Amino acid sequence: MSGATAVGPAGGAAPGRDRPLTMSGISKSFGPVRALTDADLQLATGEVHGLVGGNGAGKTTLMNVLYGLYRADSGEIRVDGREAHIRSPRDAIALGIGMVHQHLLQVSSYTVLENVVLGTSAGSGGLRGAARRITELSDRFGLAVDPRARTDRLSVGARQRVEILKVLYRGARVLVLDEPTTNLTPQEVDGLFASLRGIVAEGTSVVFISHKAREVLAICDRISVMRDGRRIATVPRSATDATGLASLMVGELVGEQTSEVAAALGVGAVGEVPAALPAGQRRPDAGRVRLSVSGVTADNDHGVPALRGLGLEVRAGEVVGVAGVAGNGQVELAEVLAGVRPVRAGSVAVDGTDLAGAPTRRWLSTGVAYVPEDRHRDGILGAGTVADNLLLGAQRRADNRRAGLIDWRRVREHARDTIERYSIKTPGPDALAGNLSGGNIQRLVLARAFDREPAVLVLQNPTRGLDLRSTRFVYDRVHEARDRGCAVVLVSEDLDELSLLADRMVVLYSGEVVGERARGDYDVYELGRLMAGVREDA
Amino acid sequence: MSAPVLTDTDAPAPATERPAVRLLRGLLPYVLALVLAFAVSGVVIAALGYDVVEAYRTIVTTSFRTGFGFTETLTKWVPLTLLALGFTIPLAVGRFNIGGEGQLLVGATAAAGVGIVYADLPTAVLLPLVVLAGVLSGAVWAGIAAFLMGRFRVNEILSTVLLNFVSFQVLDYAATEVWSDPAAGVAATQRVGEGAELPVLGGPPGVHAGILLALLVAAVTTVVTRRTAAGFELRAAGANPRAAAINGIRVEKVAVVALVVGGALGGLAGALEVGGVHGRAIEGMQSNFLLLGIIIGLIARGSALWVPVVAFGIAILEVGASSMQRTVGVPAEMVLIIEALILIFLLLSDVIAGRLARRVT
Amino acid sequence: MTEFAALAQLTVVAMVPYLLASLGTMLGGLTGVFSVSQEGVMLLGAAIGFLVSYGTGSTTIGILLAAGTGAVFGAALGWATTVLRLDQFVVGLALFFAATGLAGLLYRIVIGQGATTPRVDTLPRLEIPLLSDVPVLGTALFSHNVLVYLAALLAVAAWFFLYRTRAGLDLRSVGENPKAADSLGIPVVRNRLWTATVGGALMAVAGAYLPLVYTGTYTDSIVGGRGWLAIALTFFGGWRPQFIVLGALFFAAMDVVALRAEVAGIDIPSQVLLVVPYVATLLVMVFAFRWAKVPEFLGRNYDRESRTA
Numbered sequence A: 001m002s003g004a005t006a007v008g009p010a011g012g013a014a015p016g017r018d019r020p021l022t023m024s025g026i027s028k029s030f031g032p033v034r035a036l037t038d039a040d041l042q043l044a045t046g047e048v049h050g051l052v053g054g055n056g057a058g059k060t061t062l063m064n065v066l067y068g069l070y071r072a073d074s075g076e077i078r079v080d081g082r083e084a085h086i087r088s089p090r091d092a093i094a095l096g097i098g099m100v101h102q103h104l105l106q107v108s109s110y111t112v113l114e115n116v117v118l119g120t121s122a123g124s125g126g127l128r129g130a131a132r133r134i135t136e137l138s139d140r141f142g143l144a145v146d147p148r149a150r151t152d153r154l155s156v157g158a159r160q161r162v163e164i165l166k167v168l169y170r171g172a173r174v175l176v177l178d179e180p181t182t183n184l185t186p187q188e189v190d191g192l193f194a195s196l197r198g199i200v201a202e203g204t205s206v207v208f209i210s211h212k213a214r215e216v217l218a219i220c221d222r223i224s225v226m227r228d229g230r231r232i233a234t235v236p237r238s239a240t241d242a243t244g245l246a247s248l249m250v251g252e253l254v255g256e257q258t259s260e261v262a263a264a265l266g267v268g269a270v271g272e273v274p275a276a277l278p279a280g281q282r283r284p285d286a287g288r289v290r291l292s293v294s295g296v297t298a299d300n301d302h303g304v305p306a307l308r309g310l311g312l313e314v315r316a317g318e319v320v321g322v323a324g325v326a327g328n329g330q331v332e333l334a335e336v337l338a339g340v341r342p343v344r345a346g347s348v349a350v351d352g353t354d355l356a357g358a359p360t361r362r363w364l365s366t367g368v369a370y371v372p373e374d375r376h377r378d379g380i381l382g383a384g385t386v387a388d389n390l391l392l393g394a395q396r397r398a399d400n401r402r403a404g405l406i407d408w409r410r411v412r413e414h415a416r417d418t419i420e421r422y423s424i425k426t427p428g429p430d431a432l433a434g435n436l437s438g439g440n441i442q443r444l445v446l447a448r449a450f451d452r453e454p455a456v457l458v459l460q461n462p463t464r465g466l467d468l469r470s471t472r473f474v475y476d477r478v479h480e481a482r483d484r485g486c487a488v489v490l491v492s493e494d495l496d497e498l499s500l501l502a503d504r505m506v507v508l509y510s511g512e513v514v515g516e517r518a519r520g521d522y523d524v525y526e527l528g529r530l531m532a533g534v535r536e537d538a
Numbered sequence B: 001m002s003a004p005v006l007t008d009t010d011a012p013a014p015a016t017e018r019p020a021v022r023l024l025r026g027l028l029p030y031v032l033a034l035v036l037a038f039a040v041s042g043v044v045i046a047a048l049g050y051d052v053v054e055a056y057r058t059i060v061t062t063s064f065r066t067g068f069g070f071t072e073t074l075t076k077w078v079p080l081t082l083l084a085l086g087f088t089i090p091l092a093v094g095r096f097n098i099g100g101e102g103q104l105l106v107g108a109t110a111a112a113g114v115g116i117v118y119a120d121l122p123t124a125v126l127l128p129l130v131v132l133a134g135v136l137s138g139a140v141w142a143g144i145a146a147f148l149m150g151r152f153r154v155n156e157i158l159s160t161v162l163l164n165f166v167s168f169q170v171l172d173y174a175a176t177e178v179w180s181d182p183a184a185g186v187a188a189t190q191r192v193g194e195g196a197e198l199p200v201l202g203g204p205p206g207v208h209a210g211i212l213l214a215l216l217v218a219a220v221t222t223v224v225t226r227r228t229a230a231g232f233e234l235r236a237a238g239a240n241p242r243a244a245a246i247n248g249i250r251v252e253k254v255a256v257v258a259l260v261v262g263g264a265l266g267g268l269a270g271a272l273e274v275g276g277v278h279g280r281a282i283e284g285m286q287s288n289f290l291l292l293g294i295i296i297g298l299i300a301r302g303s304a305l306w307v308p309v310v311a312f313g314i315a316i317l318e319v320g321a322s323s324m325q326r327t328v329g330v331p332a333e334m335v336l337i338i339e340a341l342i343l344i345f346l347l348l349s350d351v352i353a354g355r356l357a358r359r360v361t
Numbered sequence C: 001m002t003e004f005a006a007l008a009q010l011t012v013v014a015m016v017p018y019l020l021a022s023l024g025t026m027l028g029g030l031t032g033v034f035s036v037s038q039e040g041v042m043l044l045g046a047a048i049g050f051l052v053s054y055g056t057g058s059t060t061i062g063i064l065l066a067a068g069t070g071a072v073f074g075a076a077l078g079w080a081t082t083v084l085r086l087d088q089f090v091v092g093l094a095l096f097f098a099a100t101g102l103a104g105l106l107y108r109i110v111i112g113q114g115a116t117t118p119r120v121d122t123l124p125r126l127e128i129p130l131l132s133d134v135p136v137l138g139t140a141l142f143s144h145n146v147l148v149y150l151a152a153l154l155a156v157a158a159w160f161f162l163y164r165t166r167a168g169l170d171l172r173s174v175g176e177n178p179k180a181a182d183s184l185g186i187p188v189v190r191n192r193l194w195t196a197t198v199g200g201a202l203m204a205v206a207g208a209y210l211p212l213v214y215t216g217t218y219t220d221s222i223v224g225g226r227g228w229l230a231i232a233l234t235f236f237g238g239w240r241p242q243f244i245v246l247g248a249l250f251f252a253a254m255d256v257v258a259l260r261a262e263v264a265g266i267d268i269p270s271q272v273l274l275v276v277p278y279v280a281t282l283l284v285m286v287f288a289f290r291w292a293k294v295p296e297f298l299g300r301n302y303d304r305e306s307r308t309a
Helices: A059-066 A089-094 A112-117 A127-141 A156-169 A186-201 A213-219 A242-253 A258-265 A330-337 A360-366 A375-379 A386-391 A408-421 A438-451 A468-483 A495-501 A524-531 B019-047 B052-065 B067-092 B100-117 B123-152 B156-178 B210-227 B229-239 B241-246 B251-278 B289-299 B307-327 B333-360 C002-030 C038-056 C059-082 C088-111 C137-141 C146-164 C166-176 C178-183 C188-215 C226-236 C241-263 C270-291
Strands: A021-030 A033-043 A048-052 A074-079 A082-084 A097-100 A174-178 A205-210 A222-227 A230-236 A289-299 A305-315 A319-323 A345-350 A368-371 A456-460 A487-491 A504-509 A512-518 C125-127 C143-145
Touching: A021 A059, A033 A048, A033 A059, A033 A205, A048 A059, A048 A186, A048 A213, A059 A074, A059 A097, A059 A174, A059 A205, A089 A097, A097 A156, A112 A127, A112 A156, A112 C166, A127 A156, A127 A186, A156 A174, A156 A186, A186 A205, A186 A213, A186 A524, A205 A213, A213 A242, A222 A242, A230 A242, A289 A330, A289 A487, A305 A330, A305 A345, A305 A487, A305 A512, A319 A495, A319 A524, A330 A368, A330 A456, A330 A487, A360 A368, A368 A438, A375 A438, A375 B241, A386 A408, A386 A438, A386 B229, A408 A438, A438 A468, A456 A468, A468 A487, A468 A495, A487 A495, A504 A524, A512 A524, B019 B052, B019 B333, B052 B067, B052 B307, B067 B100, B067 B210, B067 B229, B067 B251, B067 B289, B067 B307, B100 B123, B100 B156, B100 B251, B100 B289, B123 B156, B123 B251, B123 C270, B156 C226, B156 C270, B210 B229, B210 B251, B210 B307, B229 B241, B229 B251, B241 B251, B289 B307, B289 B333, B289 C088, B307 B333, B333 C088, C002 C038, C002 C059, C002 C137, C002 C143, C002 C146, C002 C166, C002 C188, C002 C226, C002 C241, C038 C059, C038 C088, C038 C188, C038 C226, C059 C088, C059 C188, C137 C143, C143 C146, C146 C166, C146 C188, C146 C241, C166 C178, C166 C188, C178 C188, C188 C226, C226 C241, C226 C270, C241 C270
Parallel strands: A033 A230, A048 A205, A048 A222, A097 A174, A174 A205, A319 A487, A319 A504, A368 A456, A456 A487
Antiparallel strands: A021 A033, A021 A074, A074 A082, A222 A230, A289 A305, A289 A345, A504 A512, C125 C143
């Protein structure tokens, strides 16, 4: 890898120069699951190429193959017209390919500088020279970041800029960005797009992975659509629009539930938020207050205050959305409301009972149900059976026990019944929960939550990583809970999801509620300003 | 630190697979591991110039040739089973109790102390007291580590191990300063009163009645882990501590209790060794029970049902080992290597089985 | 003053096994491979070092062969946890058992099961010219066997390499975030393999030091918990050589104090003195576990194609 130029010159007439990257016939399976089937992709020099598709369409897998993280079962990759054998990221980097992963891959205890130079030690100069180059690159492309700062002290947006700098520093000519806007405010997204324009102007090609048609349409020159592990179409930006993309992405589904589908894909909500609800639905302010949070202060895992005197009230039959950029206390808020995280001060009352300081078991018995964000890590016992998982938390309830022992026959029967009602795809109650797909795990977690007939339902990013069918399933369950008089708190980083479901929206910034909006009473840029910490009164 | 071995799921076979087939499939890695371990060790024994066939014959048959051999095997089985359970119960929550030998020694010291101080009491009173003293002191000893783990997050592997070294000195103090018996020839306490000795079943030579207690403990552990809410919470906390906590299980408390219970079983083993085997606490009485208990627990993959079975097999090897050393001349340490190899090959066969399964699907 | 110099000298001598074993633990741990077989590998190192030295008359060959054996055990741990991705604790325990068994077996095979315990010559002192003549300090620091100097050099070299070079930066990233390291082309498996291997070698040399410098004889209890203490030391040394040196000095001082007090006939039961290092370690751990920074991925295996990580 040559450290001479960060970005290759646009000119030159080398063979294949107009085809920096061609992938063809790529197939990849994970055990029984086929993730890619004969997928292909062709990049042009200096373009932003959108790679879109629903969850599980194979976008990330295809790019991980390109970057050498996954080994393809078959297929061919050509870089600048020459066949390339990419066995590891090292090979990919040497070929001028760089990737910014959805989960930021950084050593959080290292400085920005250390993270950027990582792995480039061979034949390199001192760190001082590296710092100069980083500053130069960040000036050139508008990627402002302090090279001496410790990475874990930076905002998500800044950490993402570090990831892009990492790639540019290695002189990449193909830059892959995997869902780069997930945790950014709308303003930060605009900044990112401006940087990308500058980068492609110097001859680098960008692959922009997203499942949000709106963003793809805003930045990309050409757009490839993937579905079920293959590329099904490539269209120039000028020849398509949101509806056209959505129908390509979802195929046969479109038609019956266009609005919700479109919303789930982020197509519909280009500023237009459903202003009013269809007539005949409930009036949220009629219910009594079921959840009352006041003055809550709590620490994050590192003992640093994450919630600062937060207050919130949710009524029966109301869905309150909590918006914000990741890392502003959402996880902590959800965990406090679930009774999992201790509070330093303040009270959390459910139906008038203050539960602050009570053990989690009491929160559960008082009627709090929690659907955690990371369902693999926090939701299920992967090595346990479906029946085990449905029993979890209810193992001491009288109807599950007989003569002091767990009544496994009843538990299995109940599980069988639940599998039926929630259409969980599994061989039976004795199958391992860890073998279920993400959508089915979420159904299992929801089934367990609803089994408790909750007074308060707390959901965090409940549809992240789910396909449309499961997303719809989750939305239906949220509506069902609301209609039953449950107080629902929906913590989500997906503004479209919040617009669709929430009766009322609060914005979390740095552990405080910095703004509140009723349904239909906002636009996304206004929310973006709140999410970025711009005060109402300022 | 996640639970390292598969949790003991009591899920019955999926409908597609008959129980017999499933059992066979489960046993296959064990058979493979046993065969490989003995084969590799056989090569070593042969290379050292000993008679492999004779050595293995001695190892396997000693326990069954004479009543004495069988008795010895059963007697060894008791502490092995108890220490293995003392290891696997905390292991179910993903915690490693490497302090079995300290818990055994402290339990033995306390049991001997009670047996000496109240030597005149009748059996009906003294024996339960002796056993109780062992159980409680073992629990307290592990409780120190459990407290440090629960309160200060001190790694339990280290604290339980370090307490082993402290326990050596506890016993040494009792055996040389408090109740020393210079006539014993080794560092040991005086003999306990007759009322502290466990009755002997069958024989002669016979097995001490502690074996019934050990059987009972193994049965109760199996039922508790598989059928009770507490056992379910133990397994859930081990399978995924975060999910368990979110669903109302106090993981840290479960872990602390599991470690204390594990220590109690170690203490019980110590009391039974005093009351049933030695009649006193002796330095070195812990033998290599700690290592063997861990090996048994790991080979049984943490299953309370399988621990007694594996313990029996290991007891056979151990009794055969000393006999082999006497008659064939192969050092008894060879057996520890065989046991370690069984464990290693079992782990490897898991890898192979996993790869095969992936290829089939 | 000479009494103090003598104590200081003994402390430095006693520090070496802790230091080497802990540096070995640290090295593997910084790439994420956590060994728990120290106690066994040290015992095996002691047996091999002793037996080879007994057979060949050469302490150097003894130490080298011990290091080689330790390297094999370290490599086995590395291989089983990277290539096969087996659980690090279970493999570590299995290797601990195997090494313990092998140590006893080899000793019985070579020496026999008789009662006589042979002796070997211990390593001679190397007085550093001029420096060793400095009062007090000369005795304490510059009048030692060669392994003392090597261990000290190693600690400095490890610190420089790990915390002052780009290669060290790359290496540590493997233990902090292997996925990030891998995505930048830093070979995770290769780094884990070599650090685990060298780590095993260092542990075995720490073990060989005991008969070859300390006692001149081998017993099955010669390691006496130093392997476990080395793990504790690595934790509260915060996985940094400079603090590990301080911790090793602390342990060594504890050993020396216990010995001295016994010799001096101080009126405390010897048992109390002998438990001091263990109890002190427990107490230190109560405080140290709070501030000590641990490699983020310590003890966790890495699977590039895992979709859940």
